[in-house]
Amino acid sequence: MKYKTLENPEYDEAYELITEALRKKATIVMYTNCKVLYEGRALSELDWGERIILIKPDGSFLIHQDKKVEPVNWQPPKSKTRAFIKNQQLFLESHRRTPKELLTVELDNIQFINYALIEDYEELEQAGYEKDMGDMIMENPHIIEEGFKPTYREYSVEHGFIDILGKDHENNLMILELKSRKAGVSAVKQLKRYISDFDESDNEELHQCKSEKKKIRGLLVAPTIDEDAKELIEEEGIEFVSVNPPKELKRDKKITLDAFN
Amino acid sequence: MKYKTLENPEYDEAYELITEALRKKATIVMYTNCKVLYEGRALSELDWGERIILIKPDGSFLIHQDKKVEPVNWQPPKSKTRAFIKNQQLFLESHRRTPKELLTVELDNIQFINYALIEDYEELEQAGYEKDMGDMIMENPHIIEEGFKPTYREYSVEHGFIDILGKDHENNLMILELKSRKAGVSAVKQLKRYISDFDESDNEELHQCKSEKKKIRGLLVAPTIDEDAKELIEEEGIEFVSVNPPKELKRDKKITLDAFN
DNA sequence: CAGTGAATTTCGGTC
DNA sequence: GACCGAAGTTCACTG
Missing domain, CATH: 3.40.1350.10 (Trna Endonuclease; Chain: A, domain 1)
Structure with a gap:
């Protein structure tokens, strides 16, 4: 199957789907309530709110609020993502080796998760530089x-x-x-x-x-x-x-x- | 209703949903095959491929490929987005006034569209600068x-x-x-x-x-x-x-x- | 790996 | 709106 969607999943269903998607190197899009902690070159904390999370097969991890072009928190390509459950809460963790950086996302009330094996073989053609x-x-x-x-x-x-x-x-x-x-x-x-x-x-x-x-x-x-x-x-x-x-x-x-x- | 999803919609259904979402100042997430043209400070063209499109209520418009933290194409906050149909094809257009910049996206084979009225009242707390x-x-x-x-x-x-x-x-x-x-x-x-x-x-x-x-x-x-x-x-x-x-x-x-x- | 410099840099500040 | 500088800048490229 090329893609899968879950709406309003329980935390254990979501855990299964995310783990499956990560294993398949799929691209994950989520819309969910979450809380974010980042520790690395700097330090940041973002309290509960609804955001869009994007996890790419190259390891990129993006969290977008409903404003701005820039993600509010992120991890670069080659970061390692894993999902885990603690105290019946679902967490996502993205880890970068050098420099050491850790992004931890606590999830709650997931509205939807979608994963897909993206087919995109094109590169941007550009000019004007x-x-x-x-x-x-x-x-x-x-x-x-x-x-x-x-x-x-x-x-x-x-x-x-x-x-x-x-x-x-x-x-x-x-x-x-x-x-x-x-x-x-x-x-x-x-x-x-x-x-x-x-x-x-x-x-x-x-x-x-x-x-x-x-x-x-x-x-x-x-x-x-x-x-x-x-x-x-x-x-x-x-x-x-x-x-x-x-x-x-x-x-x-x-x-x-x-x-x- | 707080959010709506369509899977594999026809172009006219998609048009209706997107127009409704834009009117409601919702946040739109799409996973779709598309082709992109950007003309503004620079110039770029991206041929057909599957991407994730994010349109935010502040006017930000992002197109993400399955690689990198940075979007492959985008428009900044305050850009004006509209959807239109031409030759039975669905297009998205995002327009910025100064500097004059135009992003045009041709859509085909939309896998899903979701829009939601995001509730997020938190700002990032950060340190280390x-x-x-x-x-x-x-x-x-x-x-x-x-x-x-x-x-x-x-x-x-x-x-x-x-x-x-x-x-x-x-x-x-x-x-x-x-x-x-x-x-x-x-x-x-x-x-x-x-x-x-x-x-x-x-x-x-x-x-x-x-x-x-x-x-x-x-x-x-x-x-x-x-x-x-x-x-x-x-x-x-x-x-x-x-x-x-x-x-x-x-x-x-x-x-x-x-x-x- | 580190270092350099461009970027549709973005973003926030000030003037 | 222009200008200036910081940024978890990111990214590509070089050594």
Whole structure:
């Protein structure tokens, strides 16, 4: 049988069903009154109330209240779940090894339990992120400006990585910091840091640049920047280039490319 | 009636139930085959597969696959959900105003739908965070060292806030940066920045400190630090004090305090 | 394993 | 509504 449901089960019936579901690595959905205790990286307690509990075959354990996107309590994948009965009360326990974390749920008045062997073989196709932006710029450097030649991706410096390093048409060095969302002051500061890191570093690119008496240009590349970032950019002599992250799914891209082959 | 369930409903039955549930501001749980399209800050597409859908009375909309703690697609609270039928297919649509985001779900082969008017009046009680650590240190400064006198909490400087500002028994200035988890290099850098911000600022504390020829001590306060942070701290002349965040629920604390009154 | 950084981060605070 | 920072962040990726 692919799935099973119990409505208003007794605690012993519920115990049997949950244990069976866990053994079968099924996905369990419950709607029940419960009380929750969490002890691990932090500590929390949630008194009696009706919640939705989701237990996944990968060990993920979620407890949702009727508000918020985030679960009120949870355990990550690979956690071990078990059900047990104590003093004629049903408990669920989810245990994580490192870091040691324990989630204990006391159940009462279960409205329903459903378990199912989920069939889902799809993965999310997505686009519109910093990485997509970087790919796009490496493929079409002119988006930044005419004559821009990217030379390195993820160029390592003291405090992190320069997203894209390159040169303009006059061979001035260009340091690009990409943001796929609106950039704030923190992005400008990050870029500033990379520039000074680079300027203080001992590397071929820099030596060549200095021997040719070229400039180092810092560019913040993002869809937009907020007002404070705008001011800071002008003070710091940094340039801003507005680029939107490509919102094109890989599959679409592939089809498009295939069409050209 | 407090809750309703349908197993293997036809699309029109499902439509009726969902519309009724949305009108009643109920919490909806579904287990169904579906296909998902998201367009907003990013873009994503998820092909047909069985998933669990959760729609909350606050407008939150979650789609869970059988893996991970995070939903594969979602909309935040205050989103508006509606159901509609097109070409004898049932769709769910969740719409957010700012930023404009749209989640569209095509449903097929619904295994079950449940809606319920959830009764939950409890909020999570929790402890073990940075704020708790700060509270604890303000109340018991000797945790840091004998003679430590905290003077300011969240003291504003150029690039942020100094968690705790104070003086040692010799009236040297102490700048504390708190972390409730293992501190890394980034925390040391943050502290360094606050120290230099403070040193470059124009304020009473600093003038007094300099006129008395006192030192400025930087302290990183966290349960532990990683190896890289350890090295950096020694280089930079910053001190590390190991403090664990208090794992004590407010209610417990209140009871403890009451017991002493 | 630990460490780094992005995320449709979410969420709560303040301005 | 924008901005800022914490979070049991989670997650993917690297060494």
